[in-house]
Amino acid sequence: MTDNNTTKNLTREQARRRLRELIQQIEFHNRQYYVLDDPQITDAEYDALFRELRDLETRFPDLKSPGSPTERVGAPPREDFAKVERTVGMLSLANAMNEGEILDFDRRIHELLGTDRPVQYMVEPKFDGLSIELTYENGNLVLASTRGNGWVGEDVTPNAMTIRNVPHRLSRIDGGPLPALIDVRGEVVMLKRDFIALNQARERTGEPLFANPRNAAAGSLRQLDPAVTARRPLTFYAYTIGRLEDVELESQQELLEFLRGLGFTVSTECRLVEGAGQVIDEYRRFLNLREDLPFEIDGMVVKVNSFALQRRLGFVARSPRWAVACKFPPEQKVTKVRDIIVGVGRTGVLTPVAVLEPVDVAGVVVKRATLHNMDELRRKDVRIGDQVVVQRAGDVIPEVVRVLTERRDGSEQVFNMPETCPVCGARVVRPEGEVAYRCTNVSCPAQLRETILHFASREAMDIEGLGPALVAQLVEKGLVKSPADLYFVKREDLAGLERMAEKSADNLVNALNASKKRPLNQVIVALGIPFVGTSTARTLANHYRSIDALSRATEEELQDLEDIGPKVAQAITTFFAQPENRVMLERLRAAGVNMSASESETGASAASPLAGKTVVFTGSLQRFTRKQAQDLAAAKGAKVTSSVSSRTDFVVAGENPGSKYDKARKLGVTILTEQEFQAMLEASD
Numbered sequence: 001m002t003d004n005n006t007t008k009n010l011t012r013e014q015a016r017r018r019l020r021e022l023i024q025q026i027e028f029h030n031r032q033y034y035v036l037d038d039p040q041i042t043d044a045e046y047d048a049l050f051r052e053l054r055d056l057e058t059r060f061p062d063l064k065s066p067g068s069p070t071e072r073v074g075a076p077p078r079e080d081f082a083k084v085e086r087t088v089g090m091l092s093l094a095n096a097m098n099e100g101e102i103l104d105f106d107r108r109i110h111e112l113l114g115t116d117r118p119v120q121y122m123v124e125p126k127f128d129g130l131s132i133e134l135t136y137e138n139g140n141l142v143l144a145s146t147r148g149n150g151w152v153g154e155d156v157t158p159n160a161m162t163i164r165n166v167p168h169r170l171s172r173i174d175g176g177p178l179p180a181l182i183d184v185r186g187e188v189v190m191l192k193r194d195f196i197a198l199n200q201a202r203e204r205t206g207e208p209l210f211a212n213p214r215n216a217a218a219g220s221l222r223q224l225d226p227a228v229t230a231r232r233p234l235t236f237y238a239y240t241i242g243r244l245e246d247v248e249l250e251s252q253q254e255l256l257e258f259l260r261g262l263g264f265t266v267s268t269e270c271r272l273v274e275g276a277g278q279v280i281d282e283y284r285r286f287l288n289l290r291e292d293l294p295f296e297i298d299g300m301v302v303k304v305n306s307f308a309l310q311r312r313l314g315f316v317a318r319s320p321r322w323a324v325a326c327k328f329p330p331e332q333k334v335t336k337v338r339d340i341i342v343g344v345g346r347t348g349v350l351t352p353v354a355v356l357e358p359v360d361v362a363g364v365v366v367k368r369a370t371l372h373n374m375d376e377l378r379r380k381d382v383r384i385g386d387q388v389v390v391q392r393a394g395d396v397i398p399e400v401v402r403v404l405t406e407r408r409d410g411s412e413q414v415f416n417m418p419e420t421c422p423v424c425g426a427r428v429v430r431p432e433g434e435v436a437y438r439c440t441n442v443s444c445p446a447q448l449r450e451t452i453l454h455f456a457s458r459e460a461m462d463i464e465g466l467g468p469a470l471v472a473q474l475v476e477k478g479l480v481k482s483p484a485d486l487y488f489v490k491r492e493d494l495a496g497l498e499r500m501a502e503k504s505a506d507n508l509v510n511a512l513n514a515s516k517k518r519p520l521n522q523v524i525v526a527l528g529i530p531f532v533g534t535s536t537a538r539t540l541a542n543h544y545r546s547i548d549a550l551s552r553a554t555e556e557e558l559q560d561l562e563d564i565g566p567k568v569a570q571a572i573t574t575f576f577a578q579p580e581n582r583v584m585l586e587r588l589r590a591a592g593v594n595m596s597a598s599e600s601e602t603g604a605s606a607a608s609p610l611a612g613k614t615v616v617f618t619g620s621l622q623r624f625t626r627k628q629a630q631d632l633a634a635a636k637g638a639k640v641t642s643s644v645s646s647r648t649d650f651v652v653a654g655e656n657p658g659s660k661y662d663k664a665r666k667l668g669v670t671i672l673t674e675q676e677f678q679a680m681l682e683a684s685d
């Protein structure tokens with residue numbers, strides 16, 4: 001290789017000089033590429049420089065400088081992320097959902113400022129990544145932290161140091177002095193092309209794929225092992241600051257220039273505009289630009305440019321009055337309905353589902369979309385062969401928005417609900433007053449499959465490895481006729497199933513055994529009583545403390561409990577009155593499945609600081625799912641509710657907390673960070 005040849009016969013002194021040269025060149029090209037958006041060499045040439053540097057450093061390890069560009073490989077893994085408290089909170093933005101709301105924003109600004117003259121605004125991409133703060137002391141990166149709940153974040157310094165365009169040391173392009181202290185804030189994203197390449201590589205190695213660039217970026221940054229982050233291609237875009245010493249800036253425009261001058265990547269799509277009309281023009285420009293941008297955006301941010309005006313406008317709750325996030329409507333795509341099929345649910349309800357020509361909508365390939373029910377299908381008049389608009393908003397199931405009837409050519413076929421169940425052939429009925437069509441066969445294999453899948457799901461018995469393909473086989477072979485049968489299937493029977501290796505049969509047996517110890521609330525969920533989800537199950541478990549006691553409850557008694565109305569109460573008593581359900585419960589008991597609440601689950605362990613307290617969760621947690629956190633709190637005897645009042649003891653605030661957070665602050669309710677909450681959980685362990 002030429003690199004090796006050029007570096008092979010160097011003396012120590014020559015190597016030292018070459019190393020310095022290489023670092024200077026690489027830093028120069030980094031700046032051209034990331035900051036100025038004006039690369040002077042090709043990627044291959046850049047890679048060659050980088051390789052030469054690495055080779056030379058390998059040969060002369062003692063000459064390697066600590067700030068070398070090759071150092072971005074990550075520090076050793078840690079046990080946990082340390083907490084970082086801020087004096088200048090990282091706030092969120094109010095949203096404008098359409099052009100009308102953008103005009104409202106401008107109108108409000110004029111009212112508040114008492115002026116008719118057009119206001120200058122900076123418009124910026126609204127990056128769809130995760131926000132972080134980088135703290136530099138005397139030009140050196142000393143701390144990187146996630147946003148967390150705005151006031152308390154997590155220390156991700158070693159991870160952020162591996163991001164290729166995060167400067168470890170600042171230098172002003174104009175040679176001016178560096179601030180003694182600056183917090184640079186912005187977004188960590190994964191560029192679309194990097195995301196595609198990463199997923200392709202993961203596909204080749206059989207690793208699970210990331211759903212979209214945002215998830216990939218978030219999953220990559222929050223790694224306890226920074227070496228993992230180092231292998232992921234992340235990019236940082238700066239857009240604002242926290243603390244700043246020694247420097248006076250007058251406007252957002254100056255700030256962005258200043259950040260660029262310090263060596264940060266600032267989007268070249270930021271524009272200074274005047275008046276509402278130009279803001280709307282920019283919103284439309286961003287909408288058109290969206291597909292072609294190298295990173296994903298979910299809107300545009302508008303900021304009053306002048307800092308003097310920003311100060312006059314101030315803040316309301318946790319958002320500045322001087323800025324707004326103009327969100328984009330959910331991404332929509334046109335595709336073709338190949339077929340309409342019918343799914344049979346746990347309760348026998350038949351749901352029409354559109355089978356689509358696969359299409360990428362906001363980073364996820366959509367192949368199916370629910371049509372909800374026949375009334376919906378008729379209202380939208382979806383036919384087989386139609387061209388339709390589909391959309392995904394957030395994490396919701398994709399849906400058909402409307403049919404492009406103007407594109408019909410007459411070959412489209414109207415769909416009718418089959419008269420017999422597509423799975424078992426039993427008669428399909430539509431009960432009086434109901435929207436739903438149902439299969440009349442109580443032992444329909446589809447219903448049984450769904451019942452078993454529900455029983456095994458995470459919120460219920462959490463049986464790992466028991467997925468749809470396996471359940472289908474168990475039902476088809478007649479090995480399982482009710483959830484309780486799962487615990488009586490023999491190992492040999494399992495091993496005989498298709499694609500079931502020895503090892504997986506063992507794993508499944510272990511998973512089944514482990515599931516017998518699930519807490520009472522999960523067992524209640526698993527029973528599949530209509531309307532009884534995780535929250536109701538928790539209420540029931542806390543109150544009755546055993547399946548036996550619950551099975552004896554009367555409707556009146558049940559209705560005395562919070563959140564339980566007549567409909568739910570009736571569903572519960574009906575469930576326990578049915579002989580086949582009683583048989584199932586006895587078999588579960590015989591299998592050794594837990595049927596009662598343990599001491600700690602009922603809050604009897606008064607030692608826990610959470611016992612007897614009313615707790616509300618808001619925002620997204622990092623370490624637990626919302627449900628896990630609620631369950632853990634309930635297991636310590638806490639009462640988990642959904643709204644904040646003066647009776648609330650704690651509000652646990654994760655990332656991007658909602659209005660509950662503001663209400664808690666107003667009422668003076670104690671707000672816990674995720675870490676503090678975890679500490680409380682552990683306090684009585």
Ligand code: IVH
Nearest residue numbers: 091092093124125126127131239240301320
């Ligand atoms: S400025 C007080 N500028 O949007 C203003 N935020 O809800 C603070 N975001 O958490 C933020 N692009 O993660 C700002 N150009 C941009 C942004 C941006 C994306 C995110 C940021 C923040 C959220 C606000």
